Amino acid sequence: MSTHDPRPARPALPELVTPAEVAALFGVDAKTVTRWIAHGRLPGVRTPSGHHRLRRTDIDRLLKDAGSASAPPSS
């Protein structure tokens, strides 16, 4: 029983990035990123005005799935 309430209930605010950021990472146009969200291909939040924002964690997950390098072009 902790006499004190540390109140560490930190919801860990997700780091939101702009479509331009994601576009630069994927090597596509920012408009394409918004299109991905619009088509439900990519999870993203929307500002009350209609601007898109994406969670860096989601983006990082997609990028890490690439399996960077370690693939010698030999059989």
Add this chain to the structure above:
Amino acid sequence: MSTHDPRPARPALPELVTPAEVAALFGVDAKTVTRWIAHGRLPGVRTPSGHHRLRRTDIDRLLKDAGSASAPPSS
């Protein structure tokens, strides 16, 4: 505004490049590059819509490695 807003837009260079870009570097058709990825000969990322993207670092590594026959990086 609350103090300064640390949003320096990040470096965010095009980390991923298109098959056409890689194809031009290797002197092959873009379709060949996608085939390399399909056959697992080259590491690549897949955009949420199915298009291929390759890591610039991987490509640069392969190209650099190509001339390692006799090219000591003297200072």
Add this chain to the structure above:
DNA sequence: TAAAATTAGGGTAATTAGGGCG
């Protein structure tokens, strides 16, 4: 408040994926 940069939205041309063929 004003200005500059970014974003959304529409429209059109270029690129890409996928299969098949030589």
Add this chain to the structure above:
DNA sequence: AATGTCCTAATTACCCTAATTT
């Protein structure tokens, strides 16, 4: 087995203007 070219359908890039953000 590997690469290039032809085809169609889907996706993307760049043009513009208006709204939003910083």
